[in-house]
Each structure stands twice: as structure tokens, then as C-alpha cells.
Amino acid sequence: MPVFVKKVLLWGGVAFLFYFMAFRPDGAAQMFKAIGAGLMAMFQGLGDFMTSLMT
Structure with a gap:
């Protein structure tokens, strides 16, 4: 894609x-x-995955 x-x-x-943001x-x-909330859920899932790998 061109700059x-x-x-x-x-x-x-x-x-x-x-x-x-100004009008709504x-x-x-x-x-x-x-x-x-979506980002927090993704990072929580990643943290759970990493925790399950370590145990």
C-alpha cells in the first residue's frame, strides 16, 4: 500500500x-x-495458558 x-x-x-468522542x-x-474488556480477557487467557504450561 502506498505511503x-x-x-x-x-x-x-x-x-x-x-x-x-466529541459528538457521541x-x-x-x-x-x-x-x-x-476484550484485551483483558485475551491477556488473562494468555496468562492462564502460560501458568498451565509451568505446572
């Missing part, structure tokens, strides 16, 4: 994120909570 396209997509995503703060908060 210009990557920059446009990156800045478009950042702009959308700011727009979403409740929805943005719920989205970030869901992303955080």
Missing part, C-alpha cells in the same frame, strides 16, 4: 475517533470499555 494511502487512512481514523461520548466510552 500516502496509509497516511490518509491513519488521519481519517484519528479524525473519526475525535468526532466520535457515551458510545465512545462504551466502545473503549468493550475494547479494554
